Amino acid sequence: MSVNLSKGQKISLDKEAGASLTRITMGLGWDSIKTKGFFGFGAKTEAIDLDASCVLFDDTSKLADIVWFRQLKSRDGSIVHTGDNRTGAGDGDDEQINVDLTKVPAQVKSLVFTVNSFTGQNFSQVENAYCRIVNAGNQQEIARFNLSVQGAHTAQIMAKLYRHNGEWKMHAIGENGNGRTFDDLMPQIAAHL
Numbered sequence: 001m002s003v004n005l006s007k008g009q010k011i012s013l014d015k016e017a018g019a020s021l022t023r024i025t026m027g028l029g030w031d032s033i034k035t036k037g038f039f040g041f042g043a044k045t046e047a048i049d050l051d052a053s054c055v056l057f058d059d060t061s062k063l064a065d066i067v068w069f070r071q072l073k074s075r076d077g078s079i080v081h082t083g084d085n086r087t088g089a090g091d092g093d094d095e096q097i098n099v100d101l102t103k104v105p106a107q108v109k110s111l112v113f114t115v116n117s118f119t120g121q122n123f124s125q126v127e128n129a130y131c132r133i134v135n136a137g138n139q140q141e142i143a144r145f146n147l148s149v150q151g152a153h154t155a156q157i158m159a160k161l162y163r164h165n166g167e168w169k170m171h172a173i174g175e176n177g178n179g180r181t182f183d184d185l186m187p188q189i190a191a192h193l
Contacts, residue, residue, distance in 0.1 A: 053068035053115075
């Protein structure tokens, strides 16, 4: 059963999944901008290039690795990005980041998921944006965070997965920011580590 997360909410992924999780998928979805034409003629869609990233931090809160559209795989191979979607066209997840929690190195304490508008549109122009965590073993959605907070921001720190007492937990951060890549969010991310 999926949990619809609120900003700031924390959950145990194992408890929500009903068993120990070994593999998860973070999905990001959105729709392109639809503009109305004059008297119904000339309507068109404008592509939005949102980018999902996963930033890995060690137990001293130092950057350990990054998975994003320019590096689709973590150095250890535990996290893989499925590729850059530059339009938002189609149904379902537009970008996915797959994480094998059993292979994430022990010194990595947290994984922070971000979304950025690489093309610079602000989120007030983005429709149906969401992120979700799925149990990759059975494709069951565990948690969903609707990115429904609209505004003039171009980025968001979506969620953090972190180790606590031997299990993985999730914190729905939902903090707005600005910038074309995860790097622009690093000062804001540091406050959540």
